[in-house]
Amino acid sequence: MTVRYPQSRLSQLLGATLLVSLATGLTSPAANAAPATDSPAGATTATVGGPLATAFDRAAARYDVPRDLLVAVGYAETHLDGHDGAPSASNGYGVMHLASNPKLRTLDEAAALTGLAPVTLRTDPAANVTGAAAVLRSYADRAGLTAAQRADPGHWYTTVVRYGGASTPAVARLYADTVYDLLGTGFQTTTGGGPVRVAPRPVAPERGALAAVAPLGTGDGVGIMSTDYGPAAWAPAHAENYTVSSRESTYPINYVVIHVAQGSYAGTVSWFQNPAAGVSAHYTIRSSDGAVTQSVREKDIAYHAGNWTYNTQSIGIEHEGYVNQPSWFTDAMYRSSAALTRHLCDRYGIPKDRSHIIGHNQVPGATHTDPGPNWNWTYYMQLVTGSTPPPSWSVTIDNSTAGAFTASANWGTSAYSAQRHGTDYRFADPAEASDPAWYRANIPTTASYRVEAWYPDDPGYNSSAPYVIVTPSGNQTVHVDQRSGGGAWRNLGTFTLAAGDGNKVGVSRWTGGAGLVIADAIRITRV
Structure with a gap:
C-alpha cells in the first residue's frame, strides 16, 4: 500500500527574484477541494467543464505551456481564488497571483507581453491566467527550452522557480517542489468559475543547480533548523x-x-x-x-x-x-x-x-x-x-447504504465472495476514465480521521486499486492490492477531512494495476 501526501500550496506572498545562476470575465470565490479521480502514468487530463478550466486550456495552447503545470502553479498560489481582484499582502492579484512590488513584477510583464491592461489582468480571471501563461513562456524562452522540452513539464522547473521569485535557494526549491508535488498527486477543485481538474502522473523535475540544495528543514547544515523550536x-x-x-x-x-x-x-x-x-x-x-x-x-x-x-x-x-x-x-x-x-x-x-x-x-x-x-x-x-479530547465519532458506509454510495452502470454487483461486507459488493474493470464509485459522509467537524476500507480479496482482483480521499488541501490517493488482505478493515491512513456532507472517499477505475476494482465498504473514525 502506497500513500502519497500532497504538500501545501505555495507562494502567495513573494520575494526577491532568484538569481539567474540558480535557474542557468468571471469571479472566483473560494475554491473548495472536490472529488477527483486518479489516472495512470502518462495520462492526459481531460478538461472538466467551466469557464475557468476553459481559460486554462486556451492560455496553455496559446503560449505552449503545459496546461496542468499552469493549473498547479495557480492552485498552489491561491487555490484558484482571485479574491475579487483584491491584492495579497505582497500586491499579487488573481488566481495566478500576478505580482507588482519592488522585487517581482509579473503583473507588469504580463501587461507588456499580452497587451492587456493591468486592471483587466488584476480582475478578470481568464485574463489573469493568460497573463501568467505569457510570463511563464517568456521565462521558458529565456531559459532556451525547445518545443520538445516545453512539452515535458519536468523541463519547466527553473521557470517555475523564477515565477515564484524566491530570494534564497531553499525557499526557491520549496516553492517549485510544491507545484510538482501537486502535479504528482493530482487534484480537483470547485470554483466560482466551475470545476478544474489535474490528474496525477509521475513527475521528474529537472532541478538544475537546486538539485544540490536540501529541501527546507531537512538539511544537516548550520542554520537549517531552528534553535528556538526543534520542529521548525x-x-x-x-x-x-x-x-x-x-x-x-x-x-x-x-x-x-x-x-x-x-x-x-x-x-x-x-x-x-x-x-x-x-x-x-x-x-x-x-x-x-x-x-x-x-x-x-x-x-x-x-x-x-x-x-x-x-x-x-x-x-x-x-x-x-x-x-x-x-x-x-x-x-x-x-x-x-x-x-x-x-x-x-x-x-x-x-x-x-x-x-x-x-x-x-x-x-x-x-x-x-x-x-x-x-x-x-x-x-x-x-x-x-489540552482541556477537551476530540469527540468520538465513526461512520460505516457500505455500497448498499441508501443515499451514501454512488456508482455508474459500469459497476456491477456481486455476492460471490463470503468475505464481503453486507449482502454484496461492487466491481468494475480498470479503465482510463473518470468513473469512480463514491462514498458520501456528513463529517461533523474539520479534523483528523482514520479511513479504513473493507473488500473481499481474490487473485483476479486489482493489484493497485486507487482509493481517493478528499481533503481540504487536495485529494490523496492510496493504492491497495485487493488480491490479499481482504475480509477485514484495512487502514488507509489518517487524513484531515472537511466538515459537511459530501463525497469523502472514492474508488477509482483509473489504475495501471490488473484485475477487477472492488468497492465494498468504508469506515471513517475521528482520531
Missing part, C-alpha cells in the same frame, strides 16, 4: 524586517498573536526575506501538514502586530491561507500551531487564555481582520490547553 525549519527574515533585541531582558513576552498570511507558506517565508516587505513574523505554519518555519528569533522583535508595544511583547505566528477561505485551516495546521503556542506559553509563562493568545484583529489599533470568522478559536484553545 530556519529561514531568516531580511534584517530590515525586524529589530534585533534581547528579550526577555529588554522586553517581557506576554502574548502570542495569531495571523493568517493572506498567502501561501513558501510565499510568506519568501516575503519576509524581501527587504521591501517591511513585515515579518516569528513562525509560519503550513496548511497541508502543519510544517513550521521560523523567520525571526524569539529574542528579536518581528514586525507583525502593527503596534510597537505589542510587537515588543509578543510572538507572531502566521498561518498559510486566506481569511475568507476555510479550506486552508486544516486539522494538521491547528494541531501544529497549537503545539507551538503551548510550547511558547510554557517557555515564557504566558497564560493559556484568550486574553494572552489573541488574533491580529485584537491588537489595539489593528486594521487587519485575521484570523477572521473561519478560524475555530474554541477548537484551537482546546488543543492549546
Whole structure:
C-alpha cells in the first residue's frame, strides 16, 4: 500500500527574484477541494467543464505551456481564488497571483507581453491566467527550452522557480517542489468559475543547480533548523524586517498573536526575506501538514502586530491561507500551531487564555481582520490547553447504504465472495476514465480521521486499486492490492477531512494495476 501526501500550496506572498545562476470575465470565490479521480502514468487530463478550466486550456495552447503545470502553479498560489481582484499582502492579484512590488513584477510583464491592461489582468480571471501563461513562456524562452522540452513539464522547473521569485535557494526549491508535488498527486477543485481538474502522473523535475540544495528543514547544515523550536525549519527574515533585541531582558513576552498570511507558506517565508516587505513574523505554519518555519528569533522583535508595544511583547505566528477561505485551516495546521503556542506559553509563562493568545484583529489599533470568522478559536484553545479530547465519532458506509454510495452502470454487483461486507459488493474493470464509485459522509467537524476500507480479496482482483480521499488541501490517493488482505478493515491512513456532507472517499477505475476494482465498504473514525 502506497500513500502519497500532497504538500501545501505555495507562494502567495513573494520575494526577491532568484538569481539567474540558480535557474542557468468571471469571479472566483473560494475554491473548495472536490472529488477527483486518479489516472495512470502518462495520462492526459481531460478538461472538466467551466469557464475557468476553459481559460486554462486556451492560455496553455496559446503560449505552449503545459496546461496542468499552469493549473498547479495557480492552485498552489491561491487555490484558484482571485479574491475579487483584491491584492495579497505582497500586491499579487488573481488566481495566478500576478505580482507588482519592488522585487517581482509579473503583473507588469504580463501587461507588456499580452497587451492587456493591468486592471483587466488584476480582475478578470481568464485574463489573469493568460497573463501568467505569457510570463511563464517568456521565462521558458529565456531559459532556451525547445518545443520538445516545453512539452515535458519536468523541463519547466527553473521557470517555475523564477515565477515564484524566491530570494534564497531553499525557499526557491520549496516553492517549485510544491507545484510538482501537486502535479504528482493530482487534484480537483470547485470554483466560482466551475470545476478544474489535474490528474496525477509521475513527475521528474529537472532541478538544475537546486538539485544540490536540501529541501527546507531537512538539511544537516548550520542554520537549517531552528534553535528556538526543534520542529521548525530556519529561514531568516531580511534584517530590515525586524529589530534585533534581547528579550526577555529588554522586553517581557506576554502574548502570542495569531495571523493568517493572506498567502501561501513558501510565499510568506519568501516575503519576509524581501527587504521591501517591511513585515515579518516569528513562525509560519503550513496548511497541508502543519510544517513550521521560523523567520525571526524569539529574542528579536518581528514586525507583525502593527503596534510597537505589542510587537515588543509578543510572538507572531502566521498561518498559510486566506481569511475568507476555510479550506486552508486544516486539522494538521491547528494541531501544529497549537503545539507551538503551548510550547511558547510554557517557555515564557504566558497564560493559556484568550486574553494572552489573541488574533491580529485584537491588537489595539489593528486594521487587519485575521484570523477572521473561519478560524475555530474554541477548537484551537482546546488543543492549546489540552482541556477537551476530540469527540468520538465513526461512520460505516457500505455500497448498499441508501443515499451514501454512488456508482455508474459500469459497476456491477456481486455476492460471490463470503468475505464481503453486507449482502454484496461492487466491481468494475480498470479503465482510463473518470468513473469512480463514491462514498458520501456528513463529517461533523474539520479534523483528523482514520479511513479504513473493507473488500473481499481474490487473485483476479486489482493489484493497485486507487482509493481517493478528499481533503481540504487536495485529494490523496492510496493504492491497495485487493488480491490479499481482504475480509477485514484495512487502514488507509489518517487524513484531515472537511466538515459537511459530501463525497469523502472514492474508488477509482483509473489504475495501471490488473484485475477487477472492488468497492465494498468504508469506515471513517475521528482520531
